[in-house]
Amino acid sequence: ELSNKIMREMKRKSKIFSKCTILKKIGEGGYGVVYICQPYSAIKIQTIVDNDRLRKLEREVKIQKILNKCSSKYIVRIFESEIVMNVLGDSYFIMRMTYDENYKNLYNYIRDSNNFLNLSEIINIAENLLLGLKCIHDLGIVYYDLKPGNILLHKNHKNIKYLDFGLAQQIQNNLNIKKRLKRSGTPNYTSPEILNKIPIEKREHFKTDIWSLGVTLYFLDHNQLPFRGNTKDETYSKIKNFNPYTGNRFPMDKLDRLIKKLLTKDYRQRPNIDQALAYFYKYVKKEKGYA
Numbered sequence: 001e002l003s004n005k006i007m008r009e010m011k012r013k014s015k016i017f018s019k020c021t022i023l024k025k026i027g028e029g030g031y032g033v034v035y036i037c038q039p040y041s042a043i044k045i046q047t048i049v050d051n052d053r054l055r056k057l058e059r060e061v062k063i064q065k066i067l068n069k070c071s072s073k074y075i076v077r078i079f080e081s082e083i084v085m086n087v088l089g090d091s092y093f094i095m096r097m098t099y100d101e102n103y104k105n106l107y108n109y110i111r112d113s114n115n116f117l118n119l120s121e122i123i124n125i126a127e128n129l130l131l132g133l134k135c136i137h138d139l140g141i142v143y144y145d146l147k148p149g150n151i152l153l154h155k156n157h158k159n160i161k162y163l164d165f166g167l168a169q170q171i172q173n174n175l176n177i178k179k180r181l182k183r184s185g186t187p188n189y190t191s192p193e194i195l196n197k198i199p200i201e202k203r204e205h206f207k208t209d210i211w212s213l214g215v216t217l218y219f220l221d222h223n224q225l226p227f228r229g230n231t232k233d234e235t236y237s238k239i240k241n242f243n244p245y246t247g248n249r250f251p252m253d254k255l256d257r258l259i260k261k262l263l264t265k266d267y268r269q270r271p272n273i274d275q276a277l278a279y280f281y282k283y284v285k286k287e288k289g290y291a
Contacts, residue, residue: 001035002045006088009013015086016043018096041079042099048083050090055129055165057081057093063168074100074132075150076163102155106154107148110223117157123255123284124158129216130280133209134273140170142205143187148219171205188225188233189215193267195236207267210276214262218244221259238280240265252284 002010011017020037020066028036031053048054064078081095109115117125129151136143144167167185169277178184193203218226226244229235244263258279264270271279 009087012082013087014082014094014187016080016082016096022201027240036099039101042097044095044097046093048093060166062169063165063166067136067165069139072136073159074135074162076161103152103161104127106151106153107150109153110148115159116223117220123156125160125220126217126278127285128158128160129213132160133213134277137206137273140172141168142171142193143168143209146209146216147186147189148216185236188228190239192265195240204267207270210262210270210273217259258284
């Protein structure tokens, strides 16, 4: 947490800070702290530890500006950002973004409350996850870090918002993917083609997100991860070699079949977002009682 001395200096030097009143801290981790402020929004303050970190933050803002074309129904939007230099010896990157107290982190909701979502809720959430991802992909952006921890769930257990696009990249073709991208995101959500070291220029990068979405839906349906191991290497081995049992708690096999399709290990056979949505509306949404 930032000290009172740093906060006072930040207020003096930051244009964003100077026009906002901090209400309370709502999150902390890694290099950053998140506060609710007035006018009603959230401020994320991150320490710039090196030039690589700065480039990552600047890329995230660039991606977020593109994503502003998406409906705010699916995306946590950034209003403004700035770099504040030499605050008691450190430099900080500040972003002010949308905030809605009706939304909670999806991963924390499942884990902390030990809640099982009912079938109707999972179907509603799955629909919005698919529609939100379609908006992202239609803008030529690969998320690379899709997971429950980067999803906010509304208290109605239907609406969602994606956040944290620090690993996202816009792709015109496979040749402009950064060579530094060897693995994406969190180990449990990493796709087989990344672990199998398929050459970057040959991958269908949008399908990496499809795999991560499959892992996320499995997590919602089973309250556990499909490839979780005791070590990172064990997790990676399961992702490459293990086929999880996707039998489901509810008498509805179409949702399971969708999850299985999203978790197809061969990315060439895995559906893209339009194919996944078409399957969802043709079979899952039209299952008796949920049309």
